[in-house]
Amino acid sequence: AQKVTQAQTEISVVEKEDVTLDCVYETRDTTYYLFWYKQPPSGELVFLIRRNSFDEQNEISGRYSWNFQKSTSSFNFTITASQVVDSAVYFCALRLLYNQGGKLIFGQGTELSVKP
């Protein structure tokens, strides 16, 4: 069975602090894809990043960075120098390569609150 766990339900930080959102996944498949989405209060799920299971390179995009470690089945997301606009719910998701219809398996989400 496949599963995604985001153990942090809520995180509150003060602006300019760094914050890391944890994501741990479970699958027996060897080929899969991991995603992070951001959901602001407006409701839209905004795609942030996709990582393939065979590519363990970490990635940095501006203030955002992702650390993918297959050895610990983790795909953590760090926001550097957080801003109020980063306040949102963040979802980590897993999709298997051989998966009917491309179904996403979501974690429960982490609600990030960045206070000024």
Add this chain to the structure above:
Amino acid sequence: DTEVTQTPKHLVMGMTNKKSLKCEQHMGHRAMYWYKQKAKKPPELMFVYSYEKLSINESVPSRFSPECPNSSLLNLHLHALQPEDSALYLCASKQLERSGNTIYFGEGSWLTVV
């Protein structure tokens, strides 16, 4: 801005009403999805259309009826809903020609059943 457009943004309907949610994308994606999201929960898959044909129905009650009139449009017809069906309904799309492509979501339609 999202390239998946959903209308209406907000909908309030009575339990005896018939209404529809609409979704449109012009990215040439041939897979389209309906997800339902309750407050403080992750999205849950309802339906998947591949090449305009229904490929997955996640045991959704028949009061929800999806329709894919063409490769750009996806509708969700609503009839005799219950108050517990109140939720955010998200449409999404994806390319089919290559595996691993990203699923892109719309802004969602907030549905309240009274």
